[in-house]
Amino acid sequence: MQKYCGKSLREKGMFWPFRLLIAAVMAMAILIMILGTIDYFNQYKVKVSWQRFVEAFENAHNAVTTPDNADKGIKKEEDLTLAKTTLSSDFFAKQFDLPKECITFQAPESSTVRILNGGQAASLTEETVSAAYFLCIYDKTSAECSEHCYISFGLPPETG
Numbered sequence: 001m002q003k004y005c006g007k008s009l010r011e012k013g014m015f016w017p018f019r020l021l022i023a024a025v026m027a028m029a030i031l032i033m034i035l036g037t038i039d040y041f042n043q044y045k046v047k048v049s050w051q052r053f054v055e056a057f058e059n060a061h062n063a064v065t066t067p068d069n070a071d072k073g074i075k076k077e078e079d080l081t082l083a084k085t086t087l088s089s090d091f092f093a094k095q096f097d098l099p100k101e102c103i104t105f106q107a108p109e110s111s112t113v114r115i116l117n118g119g120q121a122a123s124l125t126e127e128t129v130s131a132a133y134f135l136c137i138y139d140k141t142s143a144e145c146s147e148h149c150y151i152s153f154g155l156p157p158e159t160g
Contacts, residue, residue: 042081046127049080053132054095057151060134061096064147067137070159075134082130087122092149102145106152113153122153133157 056077065073089103105122107113113130114123133156136149150157 045081046083049082052077053080053082056132057092057134057149058096060136061098061147061149064136064138067139067159070135070137071156073135073137074156076131076156077134078131080128080130080132082124082128084126084128085124086116087124087151089120092151098147098149099144102147103149103151104157106150106155106157108154110154122151128153130154135159 056075060073060075063073063075087105089100089105092098092103093100100120104119105115106119107115107122112125112128114125115121116123130153133152134149135152135157136147137159139145139148142148148159150159152158
C-alpha cells in the first residue's frame with residue numbers, strides 16, 4: 001500500500017470519493033433499468049390495447065345487426081390504453097374490405113379525442129385510457145354503404 005506522510009492512503013480517507021462515485025454509478029444503473037422496465041410494460045400495454053381495439057371492431061363487423069336491433073349489436077371494449085395517434089377510416093376500410101365512407105368515428109367533446117374530417121378520422125392528442133364502442137349496422141337502403149360501422153370513444157355510438 002502506498003504511503004503518504006507516513007500513513008497509508010486508506011487511513012487518510014482518500015478512497016471515500018471513489019467509493020461514493022461507484023455507489024452513485026450503481027444507483028444510476030439500477031434507476032435506468034427500473035425506468036426501462038416501466039417503459040417496456042407501458043408500451044406492451046398500449047400494443048395489447050391496440051390489438052383488442054382492432055379485434056373488437058372485427059367482432060362488430062362479423063356481427064352486423066339491423067337498425068331496429070342496434071342496441072343489441074354494440075360491442076364494448078373497456079380500459080383501452082391508446083397511444084397519441086390519428087386513427088383513420090382508411091385503415092379499417094382496407095383491413096375489413098369496407099368503403100371508407102361507411103366507417104364513422106364518434107366521441108363526446110373531449111380534450112383527448114378530436115373527431116376530424118366529418119367523422120372519418122379521430123385524433124388522440126395524448127395517451128388515452130378509454131372505453132371504445134363498436135357497432136356495424138346493415139343498411140339495405142344505402143347504395144354505397146350496405147354496412148355502416150361506428151367507432152365511438154367514451155359513449156355508445158349514435159346511429160342517427
